[in-house]
Amino acid sequence: MITKKTKVIFTVIGLLLTMVVGFRAAAINKDKQFVSVATASTGGTYYPIGVGMANIWSTHLKEEGIRASGQSSAGSIENIDLLRKGEAQLAILQGLIATDAYTGVRNFEENRYKDLRTISMLWPNVEHFVLMNNKINTGTIEDIEGNRFSVGPQASGTEQSTVVMMQGLDLTKKDIRPEYLGYDDTISAMRDGRLDGGSLPAGIPTSAITDMYASGVKASVLEVTDEQLNTINQESNSWYRFTIPAGTYPKVDKDIQTIAQPNLLAVSKQLDEKTVYLLTKTLYENLDEMYAVHSSAKNMTLETALDGISVPLHIGAYKYFTEAGVDVPEELIPPEAK
Template sequence: MRKIKTISLLLICVLLVAAFAVGCGAKEERLAVATGGTSGVYYPLGGAFANIISEKVGGVTANAESTGASVENVNLLNKGDVDFAMVQNDISYYAFNGVEMFDEQEPMKNLRGLATLYPETIQIVAAGNANIASVEDLRGKRVAVGAPGSGTEANARQILAAYGLTYDDIQADYLSFGEAADNLKDGHVQAAFVTAGTPTAAITDLATTHNVNLVPIPSNIAQKLIADYPYYAEVTIPAGTYRNQDEDINAVAVMAMLTVRAGLSDDVVYNITKALFENLDSLAAAHARGGDISIDTALNGMSLEIHPGAQRYYNEVK
């Protein structure tokens, strides 16, 4: 009888251990994707990316987190507080190299690239009655140049410098997208720099109620910028992007990109990169800019070392 009880107890122990092992094996790794504000482009695309991970990649789930976008995101990623982040390629370059707004911090060496996604165009919006047809016309005007320490502010400073201008030549106001749009409406500023995917909701809203125009960056200036800052690209804002925009506008852009923390498993990053490019329709459905994402341009403007897991996928398909 004692022998039967002993066998029964052993059997129960074995079953409990097996159940525990199965339970542990079924546990999924939870990943976090840093995006941006809920009214921007990063949030819906980051949400679609998180859904692809959760639905198409075994053993992991992901959730998208609303954040303050690029500058906050590189800090979160470098500290390991998130696993993926949507970031402008110029901001990731600054962070990795410890320059611009990161010049008083240690270079962020935990950042790796996964893919570049779509152009984030530097749009210079001017009030229609301000007689601003070129960047030179900003001289002496009150101009919103982006929030302090933001990517937009760095873009504004670099573009002005390409024309031989500094903040001493304008009346610079350090305003976010929303603040800049409100101040243009009220006439408190006469022009604003906005770095975002087009069409940008704040500019669309502004153009429906106010007479505004986009200030072009001609090709010779664009090429000068690219020579100095290789993360820039020359782009066109197509006619009709905004109300009363009757012609194409030459501009420059930085690239939105997906970054990943260096320590994430090569196999996990490989599987996620593969799932991303096999489900691009989900990104296109989430936002118009998702339709710009392509395996053919996934490394264009890449400003970071590629994560080995992503590189393995690119080696297979290219």
């Protein structure tokens, strides 16, 4: 029979063991730094690229005490909020959203993020406007008018960039029947007949688009004309011509003429210089491992590291690129380094 006194002794012993375990865990983690990379929905390119970078950092910076992980999110606009709140230490952003946040325009007109800094351009964010074949007229992105069309999750970079591109076509959400779905959900809804199309910007090949073609959804990626590109860039000079090569997607045997904007790895200026220097250096010294993560990562080179960037570098990244012999334009030199 267990007496009341025995129960008290067991309780005390249990508390002591819990405290010892807690102290040991705290001692083990004392010299570790945990960083999280905010990405986007799992069906696009942001997520596998973010997770891939995190794995490389955790592997090669183990002795430095750095542990990294990727986290899914609603995309670029939410990622800005996660950086502000310290709920993510790094984030992948569309170039358009990074520029808007840093300069305080559109969604950030009353909420400029002056502390935003860039680490590197990662890969081109290729615009995929997809539409059911029976809704296609010209074969270009103007065909979305009047259709049930997903502009991306609410508060995402996809939604923001899609709306800006629509403005360049003299379209607003009133000219479509908007839905707010992630990549995989967009294709699933099209397959089920609940949606006519959607905007799915990502590196190529995009898994959701691959699934669309491979699974027999009767839909196609729409093209963008030079005139459409020019009018879109009058809204925001963020896009450039991009050709999706024939064979990138199943059953597509011709080039697709579309447009793209850069995807960036961003950070708050508050993250310390040493950590960002190590993250940047480790990333560029192990590009072969990044290339194995996703074909979009093959766009990452020292020569293209600053392409399309409009937000100043973090001082840690600036230090690495300077050491690596990269010519950093004056506008990208961090204010902290001047």
